Amino acid sequence: MFFKKEQVTKVYNGYAESPDLALYLRGMNDFSNNEFDFAFLEEGFSARDILESKINEVSHSDDKDAFYVADLGDVVKKHMRWQRVLPRVAPFYAVKCNDDKAVVKTLATLGAGFDCASKTEIQMVQSLDVPVEKIIYANPCKQLSQIKYAATHGVQMMTFDSEVELMKVARGHPSAKLVLRIAADDSKAICRLSVKFGATLKTSRLLLERAKELGIDIIGVSFHVGSGCTDAQTYAQAIADARFVFDLGVEYGYNMYLLDIGGGFPGSEDTKLKFEEIAAVINPALDKYFPIDSGVQVIAEPGRFYVASSYTLAVNIIAKKVVLTEQSNSDEDDECDRTVMYYVNDGVYGSFNCILYDHAHVIPVLLKKQKSDEKLYLTSIWGPTCDGLDRIVERCSMPELQVGDWMVFENMGAYTVAAASTFNGFQRPQIFYVMSRPMWQLMQRMKEGDFPSQVEDRAANTLLASCAWESGMELLCSSCSSTGRVNV
Numbered sequence: 001m002f003f004k005k006e007q008v009t010k011v012y013n014g015y016a017e018s019p020d021l022a023l024y025l026r027g028m029n030d031f032s033n034n035e036f037d038f039a040f041l042e043e044g045f046s047a048r049d050i051l052e053s054k055i056n057e058v059s060h061s062d063d064k065d066a067f068y069v070a071d072l073g074d075v076v077k078k079h080m081r082w083q084r085v086l087p088r089v090a091p092f093y094a095v096k097c098n099d100d101k102a103v104v105k106t107l108a109t110l111g112a113g114f115d116c117a118s119k120t121e122i123q124m125v126q127s128l129d130v131p132v133e134k135i136i137y138a139n140p141c142k143q144l145s146q147i148k149y150a151a152t153h154g155v156q157m158m159t160f161d162s163e164v165e166l167m168k169v170a171r172g173h174p175s176a177k178l179v180l181r182i183a184a185d186d187s188k189a190i191c192r193l194s195v196k197f198g199a200t201l202k203t204s205r206l207l208l209e210r211a212k213e214l215g216i217d218i219i220g221v222s223f224h225v226g227s228g229c230t231d232a233q234t235y236a237q238a239i240a241d242a243r244f245v246f247d248l249g250v251e252y253g254y255n256m257y258l259l260d261i262g263g264g265f266p267g268s269e270d271t272k273l274k275f276e277e278i279a280a281v282i283n284p285a286l287d288k289y290f291p292i293d294s295g296v297q298v299i300a301e302p303g304r305f306y307v308a309s310s311y312t313l314a315v316n317i318i319a320k321k322v323v324l325t326e327q328s329n330s331d332e333d334d335e336c337d338r339t340v341m342y343y344v345n346d347g348v349y350g351s352f353n354c355i356l357y358d359h360a361h362v363i364p365v366l367l368k369k370q371k372s373d374e375k376l377y378l379t380s381i382w383g384p385t386c387d388g389l390d391r392i393v394e395r396c397s398m399p400e401l402q403v404g405d406w407m408v409f410e411n412m413g414a415y416t417v418a419a420a421s422t423f424n425g426f427q428r429p430q431i432f433y434v435m436s437r438p439m440w441q442l443m444q445r446m447k448e449g450d451f452p453s454q455v456e457d458r459a460a461n462t463l464l465a466s467c468a469w470e471s472g473m474e475l476l477c478s479s480c481s482s483t484g485r486v487n488v
């Protein structure tokens with residue numbers, strides 16, 4: 001084994017008290033500022049170790065608030081993977097997915113672009129000195145005052161899908177560079193978007209014509225196949241449709257040079273459709289419809305892909321109730337005659353809003369090692385608010401737990417913190433950021449425009465995988481009957 005679990009606990013228990021250690025663990029200058037700090041992981045330590053250490057730190061206290069560990073190195077890793085698998089496509093991270101400044105700053109350092117949905121997101125990205133060419137205001141229906149804000153702050157690229165939007169742009173930002181969003185087939189996506197956005201091919205012709213009359217520049221086409229795409233072929237069809245609209249644009253005399261293939265990419269490994277499988281469809285479709293010598297610049301707006309797997313949430317059991325079912329026979333100690341309800345300190349009004357808005361199914365992971373003969377109970381898990389809707393897991397099977405025990409939820413970085421409220425006065429969980437040394441070093445190199453070779457890239461991935469595996473942490477997945485977290 002790489003190191004012993006006791007060592008980890010010992011080292012990280014000193015995290016708060018030892019100034020030397022704190023200094024040693026804390027992030028490098030760039031990242032150790034007022035906005036956030038991150039723990040700098042030495043070789044052999046993983047985000048999981050930090051999570052366990054945080055839990056150990058409060059084991060004798062009543063103060064057991066829910067918290068996240070966010071591995072920024074995972075974001076770096078995703079960026080390397082993106083560059084390797086979709087080399088022709090420049091990622092413009094969709095800030096809406098997780099607007100945590102730590103994430104945005106990490107991606108800005110790596111040189112990514114940004115898809116902003118609003119003035120506030122533009123403000124945030126620009127506060128990190130992201131150049132305007134790396135921002136697309138990708139909301140087809142914008143408030144006029146926010147269009148004007150983009151104009152005065154130099155943001156040129158923005159999407160649209162209607163005549164009314166064209167007229168607003170003509171008023172508020174006549175020099176904008178518009179990208180026509182077309183509707184894609186999102187019937188196989190978990191979160192559908194074409195119900196709300198995207199022009200049909202027929203309407204596209206009218207919009208190009210109207211834009212010409214208004215003297216507005218159109219530079220390209222965008223689409224979004226829906227978040228949590230389950231059929232890679234939808235990208236191929238959308239790329240073919242985009243080619244059709246490009247040709248129309250050229251007919252109307254526009255210099256069409258930007259194709260934006262949107263989001264929809266998976267963010268964790270437990271999805272049926274893998275990122276590489278999607279890329280295997282996108283790359284040949286691009287080569288067919290937008291060959292390199294066409295000079296067309298291709299961008300995408302990935303959200304989930306970058307952040308889902310980087311956040312792990314730990315919640316604590318604050319209350320418990322055992323409900324005996326009607327047919328309960330007190331003489332028999334049968335697991336079926338009772339349901340155990342656990343109440344934890346984050347719920348659907350907080351981080352688990354992904355259950356309501358993102359169609360997520362989450363799976364708790366238990367820290368306690370399960371004995372092979374341990375009895376399992378029918379279980380439901382609830383959030384802390386007084387609302388009956390605040391249910392995290394409807395039904396699963398688990399060993400008995402106590403108030404004060406922890407549950408861990410992995411892959412919690414996408415569409416969680418960004419939409420969490422403080423309903424009923426429950427505060428959002430604190431986030432502890434970590435990054436491994438190899439990832440930090442890679443990030444510095446990428447910042448300088450030095451992209452690692454595929455061999456180095458793979459070596460870094462292997463190292464990270466072995467760190468996690470060797471951490472010695474015994475996490476057990478409870479046998480939930482639900483279909484599993486849909487980490488789309």
Ligand SMILES: Cc1ncc(COP(=O)(O)O)c(C=O)c1O
Nearest residue numbers: 094227228263264301302303304
């Ligand atoms: C316009 C736009 N771009 C990008 C995204 C990000 O999508 P995903 O998280 O599936 O990559 C969304 C998500 O709603 C979106 O609406």
